[in-house]
Amino acid sequence: MEAAFAIVRPEGSHLNMLLEPGRLTISIIDEWIQDLTTGVCAFDSQGALLTDRLPVCPCDQINLRWSGSAVLNSCSEALKQDFKDLVPLKDQTGPKLFFHLLQKLHRPSQSKIRVLRSNLEGLTLTAYPGENVALFCHDAAKIVREITMNFTKKMRFLISPLRL
């Protein structure tokens, strides 16, 4: 089902909804669902956009429906009921529901990035029993991941904005 959440943009870039939810907008989601139902953009080997689109893939249609059910089943009863009332049945696809989920629960912000950055900078290896590097990296990776989720633009180099 992951293909339903991996957006292919017309300029050839990819946007993984689950990794970088901060970059999502309603227009990107609507365009992506439209692409999945009418044909995704095609590119040549050099990465140039072709005039013809890829044929509509029946697996994408299945994934759209199933991912919608998977998102709903991953919500608490209250949230699930809220989505059922909010989103029309025909629009209950995975990407759409996931976007509504983000709208409700996740607000990317620079202040959150600053807090997370200070948390990251506050990590010290000596605080871990036996100076366990694996545990240290695990915690650091979790914070970095959360920082990435708050990016609202594509960041080419993660190191630079974090000043690591």
Add this chain to the structure above:
Amino acid sequence: MPPTSPRLGLNLPNIPAFTSSPSHQPMTMSTLSVTDLQELVGLLRKNPNPTSKLAPPRVGGANSTGAWTGFGTDGVCGAACSSNCMRAFLADSLKSHTAMANIETKCVVGLSDQSDLLFCMKDEPNAHKFVSSIRAFEEAASLCRNGSRLRHCAP
């Protein structure tokens, strides 16, 4: 030696041909050859063997069993992560439907069996686990880890 039918993969018994006989005056039935019988059996078979090969999906691949979707075990659509990635089978419609029903059940379950990781409203107890829930959902959807490796597998 009974005649064989490679198309149907079975040995056909020696069947006496129906011929018009002087003893059966009203009968006008002509000879039913082995080929005709094979065609008749082919038409009457409920589960014909599909011979066409499935086209690979936009993201995924096709194998001898059918078509699967997803970025696969290697992230570049090399091989399906699991049998739950199958989306079409080279089988008759009834068998395909049965197999797909089982796969659908497993795919749409989401995080429902991990109650502590469900996405919650902000006033619910697990609201602070949003990031963990996304990671768990990603696992459930068998998402490829490395976003930069995402690409179209099919042309």
